[in-house]
């Protein structure tokens with residue numbers, strides 16, 4: 001599938017035509033993965049276009065920058081405005097937004113103080129893991145690659161370099177004919193998908209792996225935990241062994257890109273009935289209901305698109 005690039009990008013303080021928003025090949029980040037970023041979605045909601053949990057995403061991005069001592073030249077309010085400007089400039093309602101900050105030109109030492117460059121792009125993204133998979137589900141596999149150990153690279157920072165791990169997991173899965181890969185942590189226990197958190201269903205309860213299992217503390221994960229608990233569905237955050245993937249009644253992945261994607265099988269073994277299950281359907285209904293208006297937005301997660 002060819003990528004449709006947006007007409008305009010916000011780069012280092014203003015909106016530019018797509019072709020002008022470039023970086024130099026000698027930028028630090030290109031060589032060493034020294035960047036932090038977010039993936040955020042905007043939706044055409046029942047009340048018009050709105051960005052979902054933008055402030056939580058930006059807070060996480062500034063946290064990732066703090067971990068890597070990456071000075072942020074703009075504050076959260078300025079980057080918020082940039083996100084709104086990019087959507088408006090491209091006339092997008094529903095889109096995927098990519099706030100991004102990276103070490104630019106300024107030396108090749110690992111500790112070089114390169115000035116930070118900042119950008120926000122947006123593009124049209126359908127269902128990340130394939131056509132209609134949110135309804136039909138995917139077949140997944142356990143990756144031969146483990147996630148990083150906790151005292152090596154911080155999994156809780158959304159940094160460019162972390163996504164080398166995600167690429168190994170995702171590419172192996174696609175090469176072997178699966179929709180996505182699920183990784184184990186260095187402990188041998190379950191971690192998460194290449195770019196998604198995971199939820200298992202046992203006896204009508206949701207079980208998800210804890211943040212100590214080398215995963216990104218997903219904002220979708222938090223959304224689902226909150227919605228489930230608010231609607232009387234029990235959620236347990238716990239370490240789980242690999243074989244629970246084969247024993248659970250239902251299984252799904254979640255993330256900004258993947259939204260809520262059911263998993264029909266793991267390693268060729270059917271999950272439950274081999275079809276998306278009823279609790280997965282209920283969680284999808286609650287989540288997508290935020291945008292349709294059937295789930296009340298109690299926490300003001302929807303940030304209406306503004307002319308800024």
Ligand SMILES: Cc1ncc(COP(=O)(O)O)c(C=O)c1O
Pocket residue numbers: 039166192193194195196197215216217218219220221254255256257
């Ligand atoms: C490695 C990884 N885990 C989990 C997630 C899900 O996080 P979120 O729900 O905040 O998008 C993502 C996506 O950003 C990710 O890249």
